[in-house]
Amino acid sequence: MVADSNTATKKENGFVTFIKKIIGAEEFGIFMSLIIIGVILSLTTERFSTPTNLIQILRQAAYVATMAVGMLFVISQGDIDISVAAIYNLSVIIMAVAMEQGFSPTWIIPFGIAVGAMLGGINGILMTTLKLSALIITLGTSTIYRSLSLVLSGATTVADFPNKEHWFFTVVGGKILGGNIHGSVIIMLIVTVIGYVLYNHTKFGRHVCAVGANRRAAQYAGLKVDKIRILAMTLCGAIAAISGMGTLSFLKAADPSFGAGSEMMVIASTIIGGASLAGGSGSVIGAILGALLVSVIRNGLTFLGVSPYWQGTITGITIIIAVSFDYIIKRKKAHS
Numbered sequence: 001m002v003a004d005s006n007t008a009t010k011k012e013n014g015f016v017t018f019i020k021k022i023i024g025a026e027e028f029g030i031f032m033s034l035i036i037i038g039v040i041l042s043l044t045t046e047r048f049s050t051p052t053n054l055i056q057i058l059r060q061a062a063y064v065a066t067m068a069v070g071m072l073f074v075i076s077q078g079d080i081d082i083s084v085a086a087i088y089n090l091s092v093i094i095m096a097v098a099m100e101q102g103f104s105p106t107w108i109i110p111f112g113i114a115v116g117a118m119l120g121g122i123n124g125i126l127m128t129t130l131k132l133s134a135l136i137i138t139l140g141t142s143t144i145y146r147s148l149s150l151v152l153s154g155a156t157t158v159a160d161f162p163n164k165e166h167w168f169f170t171v172v173g174g175k176i177l178g179g180n181i182h183g184s185v186i187i188m189l190i191v192t193v194i195g196y197v198l199y200n201h202t203k204f205g206r207h208v209c210a211v212g213a214n215r216r217a218a219q220y221a222g223l224k225v226d227k228i229r230i231l232a233m234t235l236c237g238a239i240a241a242i243s244g245m246g247t248l249s250f251l252k253a254a255d256p257s258f259g260a261g262s263e264m265m266v267i268a269s270t271i272i273g274g275a276s277l278a279g280g281s282g283s284v285i286g287a288i289l290g291a292l293l294v295s296v297i298r299n300g301l302t303f304l305g306v307s308p309y310w311q312g313t314i315t316g317i318t319i320i321i322a323v324s325f326d327y328i329i330k331r332k333k334a335h336s
Contacts, residue, residue: 026274026283026286027273027274027283027285027286027289029328030272030273030274030286030289030290030293031289033293033321034289034292034293034296037293037296037297037300037318038296041296041300041303041304044304045300045303045304047303048299048300048303053299055181055182056299057292057295057296057299058181058182058185058292058295059182059184059185060295060298060299061188061291061292061294061295061296062182062184062185062187062188062243062246063088063184063243063246063247063262064243064262064265064266064269064291064294064295065188065192065269065287065288065291065292066184066187066188066191066239066242066243066246067084067085067088067236067239067240067243067262067266068266068269068270068273068287068288068290068291069191069192069195069239069284069287069288070084070195070235070236070237070238070239070240071084071236071266071267071269071270071287072195072199072270072273072275072282072283072284072287073195073198073199073205073208073232073235073236074134074232074233074236075212075267075270075271075275075276075277075279075282076199076208076209076212076232076275076276076279076280076281076282077208077209077211077212077228077229077232077279078211078212078215078278078279078280079127079133079134079229079232079233079279080134080135080138080267080277081120081123081134081138081233081236081263082135082138082139082142082263083119083123083138083139083141083142083145083263084138084236084237084240084263084266085142085240085259085260085261085262085263085266086141086142086143086144086145086146086149086259086263087116087119087120087145087236087237087240087241088116088240088241088243088244088247088258088259088262089145089146089149089244089256089258089259089260090115090119090145090146090148090149090152091112091113091115091116091119091240091241091244091245092112092244092245092247092248092254092258092259093148093149093152093153093158093254093256094111094112094115094152095108095109095111095112095115095244095245095248095254096153096158096159096161096248096253096254097152097153097158097254098111099161099162100158100160100161100162102162104163104166105163105166105167105168105169105249106166106168108168109168109245112241112244112245113238113241113242113245114238115241116237116238116239116240116241116242116244117234117235117237117238117241118234118237119141119145119237120233120234120235120236120237120238120240121230121233121234121237122141123137123138123141123233123237124229124230124231124232124233124234125230126141127229127233128226128229128230134233142263146256149256150256153254153255153256155256156255157253157254157255158253158254158255159252159253159254161252164252168249169249169252171183172187172245172246172249173246173248173249173250173251173252182250183246183249183250184246184247184249184250187242187243187245187246188246188288191239191242191243192284192285192288195239195284196284196285199282199284200284204228204231207223207228208228208232209279209280209281209282210223210280211223211225211228211229211279212276212278212279212280212281213279213280213281214280244258244259247259265291265294266291268290268294268319269287269288269290269291269293269294270282270287270290271290271323272286272289272290272293272294272319272323273285273286273287273288273289273290273291274286275287293319294315294319297314297315297318297319298311298315301314301315
């Protein structure tokens with residue numbers, strides 16, 4: 001009897017510890033916000049919670065969420081990349097133009113990722129060499145990259161590909177797992193796993209946060225701060241190109257307007273997910289949840305019949321409330 005009682009007590013304590021661990025997780029506040037908003041939309045609309053719509057939300061969030069993983073490294077080191085959407089767009093245009101000229105998508109994929117990495121690396125080199133803020137540098141390069149997209153595409157949609165039956169379009173741009181999951185969602189999941197390991201379980205991830213927490217202290221500790229900042233910007237550019245690859249494969253076309261304004265959604269998703277603009281902290285899972293939250297809000301407002309003119313206002317207000325809710329939870333956890 002005593003042994004049974006001890007076993008039951010251990011199981012109960014283990015369950016309580018598990019629950020406390022979940023509640024204490026950095027992403028718990030945003031996760032709860034996502035659940036609450038999802039439940040409200042499910043009760044107030046008929047089609048929100050249907051499998052088809054939920055899959056659609058995932059697909060819509062995938063592009064921003066993928067880029068948010070790269071943005072997390074940049075923000076965590078105390079920088080910001082306003083050009084991320086322009087890199088996404090220019091990478092797509094370059095890949096599309098190359099395919100239109102007859103190059104195989106098999107070779108274009110690594111080429112496109114390399115282009116994104118190069119563009120991000122240029123941002124990093126400029127900001128560390130010129131000693132200007134990342135905001136100023138990427139604001140400038142964003143304009144340059146957008147202009148190059150217009151020049152290379154001729155300001156028109158690029159879609160005359162000789163082989164649209166290539167696996168790049170049918171598999172990456174199609175649906176996987178019984179036709180239920182889009183390839184872009186799989187790309188997002190792969191990038192999330194790699195990003196999580198890189199951010200939480202490697203020296204590079206720790207160094208990025210150290211640079212963001214105190215750049216001067218990181219230099220005194222022997223870290224190559226400029227090199228780390230360049231690498232983080234390069235990584236962000238590469239991931240933006242990977243996200244663009246998903247767009248190109250799905251739409252089978254590229255347009256210089258792709259991604260316009262999405263840099264704010266990427267940054268917002270990262271901040272919503274718990275990253276500090278001052279640097280030093282963040283969460284890969286939180287960034288993904290932040291992107292999902294934004295996608296859920298925008299999707300739900302459409303079903304509620306809210307005018308597109310008002311959707312931006314309501315989305316912004318909801319984001320502020322969600323971040324405030326997350327902040328309150330974190331503050332209470334810090335004081336407990």
